[in-house]
Amino acid sequence: MDICDAFPSRASQKDGQYFFINKSRKSVHLSRSSLAEKAAIQSHVQTGTKRNRPAKSRLSVVVSGHFRSDKGRNFVSSNSASSAATQDSKMLSQRSPKSFALSKQEERSQKPERPLPEATKLGTAGSTIQFTQSRGPTMRLLFVDSRAKGSQRERELEDAQRKAHAAIETHRKKKMRSRQGVLQSTGNRSPDQVWIESPESTSTSSGTSGELEQPSQILRGTSPTDQMILSKIDPFGTGSIKFDKTVANLLHYYVYFYHPTIWPNEMAVLRHGCYVFEGAVNNIMSTVMEDKLVMYCLLSAAASRFQFVDRLPSAEVMGKEGYYVQNALQLLRCHVASTPLQGSEQLRRLLICIMFLTSAEAYRDEVSAAKTHLKAAVVLLKEKGGLKYMQDENLRGQLAMADLYLACIKLEPCLFDCAYDPGSASALNLEESELDQLECKVLGTSFLDRDTDLIPLELGTLIGQVCETYSIRSQLRTSSMVASRVMQATHWITTRNMAIRHRLLALKTDDSRVHALRVAIIMWTLLSMNVTGRTKTVKHMALTLRLILAEISDLDWIDSEDIGLWILLVGFACSAEGSEVSVWYAEQCYCFGSGLIPVSLDQDREDGLAMQLESFQLGYFFDLQVQRSRTRRLAQHWLQLQDVQG
Numbered sequence: 001m002d003i004c005d006a007f008p009s010r011a012s013q014k015d016g017q018y019f020f021i022n023k024s025r026k027s028v029h030l031s032r033s034s035l036a037e038k039a040a041i042q043s044h045v046q047t048g049t050k051r052n053r054p055a056k057s058r059l060s061v062v063v064s065g066h067f068r069s070d071k072g073r074n075f076v077s078s079n080s081a082s083s084a085a086t087q088d089s090k091m092l093s094q095r096s097p098k099s100f101a102l103s104k105q106e107e108r109s110q111k112p113e114r115p116l117p118e119a120t121k122l123g124t125a126g127s128t129i130q131f132t133q134s135r136g137p138t139m140r141l142l143f144v145d146s147r148a149k150g151s152q153r154e155r156e157l158e159d160a161q162r163k164a165h166a167a168i169e170t171h172r173k174k175k176m177r178s179r180q181g182v183l184q185s186t187g188n189r190s191p192d193q194v195w196i197e198s199p200e201s202t203s204t205s206s207g208t209s210g211e212l213e214q215p216s217q218i219l220r221g222t223s224p225t226d227q228m229i230l231s232k233i234d235p236f237g238t239g240s241i242k243f244d245k246t247v248a249n250l251l252h253y254y255v256y257f258y259h260p261t262i263w264p265n266e267m268a269v270l271r272h273g274c275y276v277f278e279g280a281v282n283n284i285m286s287t288v289m290e291d292k293l294v295m296y297c298l299l300s301a302a303a304s305r306f307q308f309v310d311r312l313p314s315a316e317v318m319g320k321e322g323y324y325v326q327n328a329l330q331l332l333r334c335h336v337a338s339t340p341l342q343g344s345e346q347l348r349r350l351l352i353c354i355m356f357l358t359s360a361e362a363y364r365d366e367v368s369a370a371k372t373h374l375k376a377a378v379v380l381l382k383e384k385g386g387l388k389y390m391q392d393e394n395l396r397g398q399l400a401m402a403d404l405y406l407a408c409i410k411l412e413p414c415l416f417d418c419a420y421d422p423g424s425a426s427a428l429n430l431e432e433s434e435l436d437q438l439e440c441k442v443l444g445t446s447f448l449d450r451d452t453d454l455i456p457l458e459l460g461t462l463i464g465q466v467c468e469t470y471s472i473r474s475q476l477r478t479s480s481m482v483a484s485r486v487m488q489a490t491h492w493i494t495t496r497n498m499a500i501r502h503r504l505l506a507l508k509t510d511d512s513r514v515h516a517l518r519v520a521i522i523m524w525t526l527l528s529m530n531v532t533g534r535t536k537t538v539k540h541m542a543l544t545l546r547l548i549l550a551e552i553s554d555l556d557w558i559d560s561e562d563i564g565l566w567i568l569l570v571g572f573a574c575s576a577e578g579s580e581v582s583v584w585y586a587e588q589c590y591c592f593g594s595g596l597i598p599v600s601l602d603q604d605r606e607d608g609l610a611m612q613l614e615s616f617q618l619g620y621f622f623d624l625q626v627q628r629s630r631t632r633r634l635a636q637h638w639l640q641l642q643d644v645q646g
Helices: 035-047 083-095 104-110 152-179 181-186 199-203 227-233 245-262 264-270 278-290 292-308 320-338 344-363 367-382 393-410 457-475 483-506 512-529 531-550 561-574 580-593 605-618 624-645
Strands: 003-008 018-023 060-062 065-067 075-077 119-122 128-132 194-196 218-220
Touching (some): 278 344, 278 393, 292 320, 320 344, 344 393, 367 393, 393 483, 393 531, 457 483, 531 580, 561 580, 580 624
Antiparallel strands (some): 060 128, 065 075, 119 128
16 A cells, blocks of 8 residues: 655755655655655555654645646645746656545545644735644554464464564663652652553563562653543543543553453453454443442442552542442432342342442452352352352352452352352363463473372362363463454353362362362462462462461471471462561571472572573473563572571
């Protein structure tokens, strides 16, 4: 496709001469320009994108004139004082007649004219030149074609280009954060600026160190809550409640950050421009616009997660979760007392409210209140047959997730059944081209052929299912799959992982060692394949695991010291950085592992010990991307304890 645009020559801005560019991506010659400008223009022509000139030379040029309908269709300027421009235009038309194949009148019939902003008019009555000021930095987008390419070479090239783009964007965001460092430290921030977190940064953060406690923050120059955006959200003021900046901020946060991170394994699909539950989010947003009860329930959950899970600083949101929860509970009581429950749609709306209130209380660590709300949902669905009655898969999944969260905190069986289990990986019928064999990592081999007293048959089966799920997650080649296929596979990973945790929580045992191993496996699945679990749930569970391990004597670990060490390593990885619990796990790891992992006396012994700890964990369960930073931190603690004692 040809790109036709006009660029003024720097040398001819005074006499009104302009050069026209009409080049396809195969063109090698451009009109008279400097070498640097040629290279810049050619790079945009090759990629088929519009070139944005620098602010100093970016012009919006309007030259009044007419076109002749002859074969050449030459451009003739009506400014008689600029004969040089007319001659130059004729020369260009003769040199490149194709550049004027589409007249200005035809262009205007295809594209509606837009008013030019704040222009300064110069010239005579017959010629008007308007200088338009720059509108600021433009947003750079990468559009990914979800269709599989014809050859392996093309797919690899596309994947390399995508990775290069991601690296460039990461560097740009780092520079933006460094430039805004002074603004953040002084607190001199405009009311229309908001700190938000990208879900990709959360899902790819390594470990549970301070980066997860204080997520990477990106300052957007213009907030989605400025008055222009607010007027677009509710232009006629017909929403269920009055919109202010806080409400708009939380709704934006829910749609683009909160809800996608609920399904973390499907982040790859978002890069294809698709999303499994996009329709569900749109339906919920339509409901909140007309139902005040659902609106306050959503705002209570969004405000709670905003502060207590993602830990994003915002004076507008701080403390608002209590106000939203109070209004939601009051409206819910009135609704239950005055409105009889009739029809599936009313039940669905009521369950949405319960789900949001359960999440809000859970994010605020009000576990008892959250469980009370969830029990109400269990009672409502029990008469209908449980979760399998729910046709809304998004709502069913979120209720199951809330149930799993509360069960993990209390280490109790779930309230709902496990009807959402999608079955084994054989149901996916994955082909070899959809899996990356180079990323194949055999985990869990050290659990094999162990004493059944320590690893009962049922626990061994669940360990095999964890290995299968994680193996598919790490090998899945989303770049070579169509979007619908990626959505199917990633959704299977999420729901299968949930079902495994459900069965691990339901496992009963009287052996404290089996109990500790079961808890450690649950923690690892949350650490490696869940966003909320990584940032919040595992920290609560690390405290509980410490109490369980304290009741087991060293003699009970005879012939099983390796499994005891792996459990301690998981506890250290899940504990908060620098906490007293983290120090306790580090000391226990040193005591348990001194005889299993010898320390080298070389100068780089810290790197050597970290590599040994990584190799040891690969025999059980280990996620390099998530656990490497915490493993290196443990190596530092290990050597410090060794130096003190030896």
